Every structure is written in structure tokens, then in C-alpha cells.
Amino acid sequence: xxxxxxxxxxxxxxxxxxxxxxxxxxxxxxxxxxxxxxxxxxxxxxxxxxxxxxxxxxxxxxxxxxxxxxxxxxxxxxxxxxxxxxxxxxxxxxxxxxxxxxxxxxxxxxxxxxxxxxxxxxxxxxxxxxxxxxxxxxxxxxxxxxxxxxxxxxxxxxxxxxxxxxxxxxxxxxxxxxxxxxxxxxxxxxxxxxxxxxxxxxxxxxxxxxxxxxxxxxxxxxxxxxxxxxxxxxxxxxxxxxxxxxxxxxxxxxxxxxxxxxxxxxxxxxxxxxxxxxxxxxxxxxxxxxxxxxxxxxxxxxxxxxxxxxxxxxxxxxxxxxxxxxxxx
Amino acid sequence: xxxxxxxxxxxxxxxxxxxxxxxxxxxxxxxxxxxxxxxxxxxxxxxxxxxxxxxxxxxxxxxxxxxxxxxxxxxxxxxxxxxxxxxxxxxxxxxxxxxxxxxxxxxxxxxxxxxxxxxxxxxxxxxxxxxxxxxxxxxxxxxxxxxxxxxxxxxxxxxxxxxxxxxxxxxxxxxxxxxxxxxxxxxxxxxxxxxxxxxxxxxxxxxxxxxxxxxxxxxxxxxxxxxxxxxxxxxxxxxxxxxxxxxxxxxxxxxx
Numbered sequence: 001x002x003x004x005x006x007x008x009x010x011x012x013x014x015x016x017x018x019x020x021x022x023x024x025x026x027x028x029x030x031x032x033x034x035x036x037x038x039x040x041x042x043x044x045x046x047x048x049x050x051x052x053x054x055x056x057x058x059x060x061x062x063x064x065x066x067x068x069x070x071x072x073x074x075x076x077x078x079x080x081x082x083x084x085x086x087x088x089x090x091x092x093x094x095x096x097x098x099x100x101x102x103x104x105x106x107x108x109x110x111x112x113x114x115x116x117x118x119x120x121x122x123x124x125x126x127x128x129x130x131x132x133x134x135x136x137x138x139x140x141x142x143x144x145x146x147x148x149x150x151x152x153x154x155x156x157x158x159x160x161x162x163x164x165x166x167x168x169x170x171x172x173x174x175x176x177x178x179x180x181x182x183x184x185x186x187x188x189x190x191x192x193x194x195x196x197x198x199x200x201x202x203x204x205x206x207x208x209x210x211x212x213x214x215x216x217x218x219x220x221x222x223x224x225x226x227x228x229x230x231x232x233x234x235x236x237x238x239x240x241x242x243x244x245x246x247x248x249x250x251x252x253x254x255x256x257x258x259x260x261x262x263x264x265x266x267x268x269x270x271x272x273x274x275x276x277x278x279x280x281x282x283x284x285x286x287x288x289x290x291x292x293x294x295x296x297x298x299x300x301x302x303x304x305x306x307x308x309x310x311x312x313x314x315x316x317x318x319x320x321x322x323x324x325x326x327x328x329x
Numbered sequence: 330x331x332x333x334x335x336x337x338x339x340x341x342x343x344x345x346x347x348x349x350x351x352x353x354x355x356x357x358x359x360x361x362x363x364x365x366x367x368x369x370x371x372x373x374x375x376x377x378x379x380x381x382x383x384x385x386x387x388x389x390x391x392x393x394x395x396x397x398x399x400x401x402x403x404x405x406x407x408x409x410x411x412x413x414x415x416x417x418x419x420x421x422x423x424x425x426x427x428x429x430x431x432x433x434x435x436x437x438x439x440x441x442x443x444x445x446x447x448x449x450x451x452x453x454x455x456x457x458x459x460x461x462x463x464x465x466x467x468x469x470x471x472x473x474x475x476x477x478x479x480x481x482x483x484x485x486x487x488x489x490x491x492x493x494x495x496x497x498x499x500x501x502x503x504x505x506x507x508x509x510x511x512x513x514x515x516x517x518x519x520x521x522x523x524x525x526x527x528x529x530x531x532x533x534x535x536x537x538x539x540x541x542x543x544x545x546x547x548x549x550x551x552x553x554x555x556x557x558x559x560x561x562x563x564x565x566x567x568x569x570x571x572x573x574x575x576x577x578x579x580x581x582x583x584x585x
Contacts, residue, residue, distance in 0.1 A: 174444050181443030181450065182429070182436035182457075185422075189430050192419035198401035199379065199411050200497055201434035210440070256421075318425065318458060318474075 003317040010313040018165055039229045041269035042164035043222045048249040048265040049175050050218030056255040058211035059191030061122040064129030065219055065246040070238025071105055072098035072220025073227040074146060077155040081145050086156040095224045102220020103213050110212040129243055136235035152233040164225060176258055176314050187211050252297055253306050258314060260306025330393055332357045332533050333501055338387035347373045348557040360534040362548035366577055370557040371537045375505050379411050380404040406434045410499035412490045414506040420479035424470055427478050427489055428461040431496025461496060468492045484515055495530055504536040508543045516542045523547055
């Protein structure tokens with residue numbers, strides 16, 4: 001199929017899907033409960049795309065991704081509460097604040113810890129995640145509005161699904177642009193073979209910090225959206241287990257697949273809710289089910305459900321010049 | 330002024346003197362070979378030239394610029410490309426992308442261009458893709474541009490590594506045992522290939538090799554290293570008949 005046709009078809013499908021969802025919400029099949037979960041799924045998708053850049057494309061293992069989601073959520077919430085503006089400009093402003101603050105923190109801790117490799121980097125990010133949750137639990141002593149262990153309340157809620165949906169689309173397009181560029185290729189080169197990346201002039205330190213900063217900024221953007229979706233922020237919502245959730249999404253989806261990351265993120269948000277309903281009082285055992293899902297997928301499809309697969313409309317076409325006499329051989 | 334000037338280069342690993350007083354000057358357009366028995370320190374010299382090891386003493390000057398202390402990616406950006414004895418490609422990405430990464434230092438667009446796919450991005454990306462396909466065509470890999478690098482047979486992987494090095498548009502190409510693991514027919518093809526890319530891309534080549542079948546026909550000059558020191562240097566014919574070289578390779582009794 002022609003590339004332009006593919007893209008138009010994809011755009012149409014995206015709009016049709018949105019229209020169908022809106023229609024289902026309007027006639028009440030998708031009630032407020034499911035709407036909140038749909039918005040949450042968008043949050044997870046954006047956060048997971050961030051981790052996909054860090055881990056899926058650049059190969060840097062992070063066990064503290066939810067901490068950056070939390071930083072974004074609290075920063076956005078604090079911005080809104082401090083300036084007491086509740087309109088759409090304030091909403092969009094708080095998204096920028098969430099992304100920038102999380103990106104900045106990511107940059108600052110990335111510079112020292114990205115020198116570490118694989119497991120050690122995992123431990124450093126894990127430690128950072130604990131620092132953030134602990135810090136947030138006691139943050140009310142410095143800034144009372146953050147609420148500390150009692151949680152933060154009063155952040156204006158934005159419940160129109162359209163914003164969330166549109167932001168996911170924008171993020172997917174921007175991340176896709178990044179991935180299919182020399183900067184994205186530099187990330188993949190670092191993941192594939194750091195020594196070889198060096199010999200083509202790719203700076204490992206710079207590339208890793210760039211990827212980590214961008215990934216954390218996306219986590220922050222997801223967090224900022226989270227703050228507008230759920231009226232109560234608590235440090236425990238961004239703890240180690242949440243970080244593991246993001247990791248599971250990226251690994252299950254397939255490292256280095258945007259399509260896989262988005263589909264799995266949305267699927268995961270719904271699976272968690274379904275488990276909540278099915279398990280009832282046994283919901284605390286959901287971790288066992290996550291583990292089973294992960295083990296089964298890793299045995300059946302080690303590269304992840306969508307590993308090595310990318311929706312073709314996302315992949316730029318390579319235009320070859322016509323008259324080309326193959327030389328050599 | 331020589332393109333590359335190595336003066337009294339040496340490196341210690343703990344108490345081991347791996348390379349000692351290594352001198353070499355290479356003029357633009359030459360093909361120079363470094364030969365020597367296993368463990369002589371050839372790859373160590375390459376690793377110092379490409380920034381992986383910091384020399385303990387001595388200097389490396391490239392295009393009149395002191396290279397000591399540069400990191401590997403900075404050395405690459407200065408125009409020294411290399412291949413590895415054990416091939417190091419980016420296995421899980423396409424053959425084309427393996428080459429396109431080589432254009433990274435001179436891609437000509439910044440991160441914002443990348444994220445927004447600006448007109449500048451589109452123009453520069455199309456240009457470098459064209460050039461990458463040209464290089465692949467030159468090395469006979471164009472029809473396999475879309476497959477993953479680890480799907481290529483061994484000989485093609487060697488050529489892809491050279492293709493990736495060429496994408497960097499280097500002045501100096503370091504080849505670390507380009508014919509390792511090849512049969513005589515393949516060695517012959519590699520000889521033709523090195524000559525061909527050297528002419529086509531205006532390169533200066535420094536190579537390490539064991540296979541005399543590769544070294545003898547293409548090298549303008551040879552340097553023989555043993556126990557980290559130069560034991561002989563000169564034209565290939567001179568080296569072949571040099572008793573010190575035979576001794577290093579075959580042992581004293583064989584010569585006597």
C-alpha cells in the first residue's frame with residue numbers, strides 16, 4: 001500500500017476510534033468509572049513511552065520510572081494550587097511544568113548515575129525511587145501544600161478524555177520522529193553495542209543523558225496528567241511497584257516497539273482493573289498474576305508481544321533513487 | 330606533514346610494558362600494514378590510536394592535532410574510523426541503519442529537527458540515506474539494506490563494518506584483521522575491496538593482519554612488531570626476507 005494512503009488510513013482510524021469512544025461515553029456504556037480508567041490508560045501510555053526511550057531504545061535499565069511520574073504529578077499539582085488558575089491554559093501550563101521539572105531532575109541525576117551499567121544502574125534508579133517516595137512522604141514539612149503522607153488534594157480535575165487522547169497522539173508522533181532520526185539511531189547504537197557506537201562518533205554519555213532526560217520528561221508529562229485525573233495524589237502511587245508496572249509494560253510490549261508499548265500500556269491499565277473486579281478481596285495477590293503473565297510471555301515470546309513489530313504507518317519510507325547501478329561484488 | 334605521526338608511543342598494563350617506543354609516520358594515501366605474532370601488541374596500538382587506551386607515554390598527532398586524551402567518539406569525529414577483529418555491528422537493526430549511524434557526527438540537523446521532522450531534517454536525512462545506499466551499493470550490500478545486520482553471512486558482515494566506517498567519511502581507516510577467518514578466495518576479494526575503497530574514498534589505510542596473502546599485495550610499507558616493539562619496517566619484499574621477522578614468526582631454530 002502507498003505510504004500516504006497508509007498514513008491517511010491510520011489518521012482516519014484514530015479519529016474514528018475517538019468518535020466511537022466519545023459516543024460510547026455519551027450514551028453511558030462507558031460510565032465515569034471506565035472513563036477514569038481510560039484516562040489513566042493514557043497516562044500509563046505516555047509514561048511507558050518515556051521508559052521505552054530509556055530502556056527499549058537506549059537499553060538503560062531504570063527501576064525508578066514511577067518516581068519521575070510522581071515528580072511530574074506533584075510539580076503540576078503544586079503549580080496549579082500555587083497559582084490558583086483552573087482554566088485550560090493553567091492545565092496546559094501545569095503539563096509543561098510537570099514535564100520540565102521531571103526532565104530536569106532526570107538530567108541532574110542522570111549525569112552521575114548513567115555512568116553505571118545495567119544492574120548497577122537499576123540499583124541506583126531503584127534507590128532514587130525510594131528517595132523520591134520518602135521525600136514526598138515528608139514533603140509537607142517544607143511545603144504544606146504537598147500533603148506529605150496524607151496525600152495532596154485539591155488539584156483541579158480535567159475530565160475530558162479528548163485532551164488525554166490528543167496528548168498520547170502527539171507524544172506518539174514526536175517519539176516516533178525522534179526514534180527515526182540520527183538521534184534515535186544513536187540511542188539504538190548505544191543499546192546494541194556501546195563500543196561500536198563510539199567508533200561512529202556517538203558519545204555514549206551524551207546520548208544516554210539525552211535519552212534519560214527525554215524519557216523522564218515524558219514520565220513527568222504522564223504524571224501531570226495523572227494529577228488532573230485523580231483528585232488525590234499519594235507518594236505510594238509512585239512507588240517501586242509502580243515502576244515495575246512501567247517496566248513490565250515496556251518489556252511485554254517488546255523493547256524498541258512504539259506500537260507494542262502503547263498497546264500494552266493501554267491493555268495493562270485495563271487488565272489491572274479487570275483483576276481488581278475478578279479477584280475482589282484477593283486483589284493483593286495481583287502481583288502473582290503479573291508474574292505469571294510475564295513468565296509466560298518471556299517463555300513464549302522472549303522479544304515481547306510486539307518485539308520487532310512496528311505499525312507500518314509509523315515507519316518512514318526509504319526512498320531510493322531510481323537509476324542505480326549496483327557496483328561491487 | 331604526515332597525516333598520522335606516532336612518536337615513541339608506549340603503554341603499561343600494571344607491570345607489563347605492552348607497547349614500547351612505537352614510532353610510525355603515515356603519509357596521506359598510503360596503505361601501511363602492522364604485522365607481528367599473536368600478543369605482539371598490534372591491537373593495543375590500534376586501541377591507543379582510537380582512544381580506548383590512554384598511552385602511558387608518547388604522542389599521537391593526526392592532521393597536526395594532538396590526539397592523546399581524546400575519547401573514542403572524539404577520535405572518530407576527528408576522522409579516524411576503525412573496524413574490529415571480532416566484528417562489532419549493531420546486530421538487531423537494519424543494514425541500512427548500521428551505515429546511517431555512521432553519518433551521526435555530520436548529520437547536519439539537531440535534536441529539535443529530529444523531534445519535529447523539520448524541512449531541514451527531511452532534506453538532510455534524505456541526503457544521508459542516499460549516501461548510505463551509495464556506500465552499500467559500492468560494497469555490494471544494497472539489496473540487503475532492509476534486513477537485520479545479524480542476518481548477513483560472515484563475509485558480508487565484514488564488508489558492512491567497512492561500509493559503516495566509510496559513512497564517517499574518515500581520512501584514516503584502521504582495519505583490524507579484515508581477513509580474519511577468511512579462506513584464500515575471500516582474502517583475494519578483501520584485497521580488491523581494500524584497494525577499491527581506498528581509491529574511491531581517498532583514504533589512508535593502516536591495517537593489522539596475519540594473512541600474508543592480504544598484506545603483501547596491498548601494503549606500501551610494513552611495520553613488524555614483536556613484544557611491543559618494532560623489530561623491522563620497510564617494503565613488503567624486504568620484510569619477507571628479513572631474518573628477524575622470520576625468527577619472530579617461526580622461532581630461532583627454524584631460521585638457523
